[in-house]
Amino acid sequence: MKKQFLSILFVLLLHSLSFGQIESDVILSNNTKEESIEISQRDLITPILQRSYFDQYGSTGILEPIRSRAGYSFIASALLPGLGQAADRNWVKAGVFTAIEAVSIYFAIEYHQRGVRGERNYERWADQNWSVVQYANWLVDYHDVHNIGNPFIESLRQMLNGASPAFNTSVDWSIVDLEILRLVERNTPFIVTDDLTANNFSHTLPDYGSQQYYELIAKYFQYQAGWRDYDEFHNSLGHTGDQFNQRFFIDRNGNYASDLFFDGALRAQIFNDNYRTGRHFKFLIITNHVFSAFDAYFTIKLKQNRFEATPSVLPGQQLNLSYRF
Numbered sequence: 001m002k003k004q005f006l007s008i009l010f011v012l013l014l015h016s017l018s019f020g021q022i023e024s025d026v027i028l029s030n031n032t033k034e035e036s037i038e039i040s041q042r043d044l045i046t047p048i049l050q051r052s053y054f055d056q057y058g059s060t061g062i063l064e065p066i067r068s069r070a071g072y073s074f075i076a077s078a079l080l081p082g083l084g085q086a087a088d089r090n091w092v093k094a095g096v097f098t099a100i101e102a103v104s105i106y107f108a109i110e111y112h113q114r115g116v117r118g119e120r121n122y123e124r125w126a127d128q129n130w131s132v133v134q135y136a137n138w139l140v141d142y143h144d145v146h147n148i149g150n151p152f153i154e155s156l157r158q159m160l161n162g163a164s165p166a167f168n169t170s171v172d173w174s175i176v177d178l179e180i181l182r183l184v185e186r187n188t189p190f191i192v193t194d195d196l197t198a199n200n201f202s203h204t205l206p207d208y209g210s211q212q213y214y215e216l217i218a219k220y221f222q223y224q225a226g227w228r229d230y231d232e233f234h235n236s237l238g239h240t241g242d243q244f245n246q247r248f249f250i251d252r253n254g255n256y257a258s259d260l261f262f263d264g265a266l267r268a269q270i271f272n273d274n275y276r277t278g279r280h281f282k283f284l285i286i287t288n289h290v291f292s293a294f295d296a297y298f299t300i301k302l303k304q305n306r307f308e309a310t311p312s313v314l315p316g317q318q319l320n321l322s323y324r325f
Helices: 002-044 061-068 070-079 083-087 091-129 132-146 153-160 178-186 211-216 221-226 230-236 241-248 259-304
Strands: 307-310 320-323
Touching: 061 070, 061 083, 070 083, 070 259, 083 091, 083 259, 091 211, 091 259, 132 153, 132 178, 132 221, 132 241, 153 178, 221 230, 221 259, 230 241
Parallel strands: none
Antiparallel strands: 307 320
16 A cells, blocks of 8 residues: 555656656747747848848749859859849849840940941942943043153053943953052142142052952042043033033032942941941940949949948937948
8 A cells, every 4th residue: 555655656656757857848949939039029120221131031042142242243244234233133234234235235336237238339339331441541641731740651552452440340441450550649739610729649449359449439539430430420511612621621529520439438427327327236335234234333342341230229319320341
């Protein structure tokens, strides 16, 4: 009987100890929760300007280095405008830089292609309407009319041997030796309509097919006589009979240059303007990369060196505002 009583008492004692342990654990758990709540509440009331900017958003994988390091943000936006701003979740700036990039690339390509097409069309057109043989024949007659002494004019005359212009480059350029033509040009003076003294020709004809060749024949009046409509134009001006020799003068204002000369100048201006516009958009692309890179860099730097506002809780004290560099 006594043993049974002691057994029952022992069981009750163990039960009591277990209950105390459980209660203690509950109290400890409750205390832990209260402490956690206090910590969370303390974090919630931390002044916004004292919080770490990057702690607000957490890690975002591959964009985190761009978001957290100004140097990476600079490089990313320099390579792809708007990327640094997108990593920083500044969608408006990212959209603006991206839009400028897309539009600039489109128009840079478009205007460059317009320039290429215009230049090719002009060159084909010029090949059909300007003849080096006609220009060389005019030079020979120009010397004869004005009785100009030129040590190379006879070589040019013999080379032409009465050939007529075919306005076919493969035919005309097989007749004319460009080096002889250049020697004649270097020793040919301008004979102008105002009877004023003028220097020798300012240019020599560049190699056929070069960019300079196509530019000069529609730019300088010394090449006006090579255009197909030159004689027809002067006939319309009444330069026939006693006035025939007027077509062997050069007018400083271009009044003796034919319509095709000015048409060629206009065509060249159009495709050159397209090239120029394309280059402007290429410059805009570079500028967009630079501005995007520096904007991303300084945005991160400013946020890393942000303002800190520390209000004092003591009466009579003012708000202390500091900025870290």
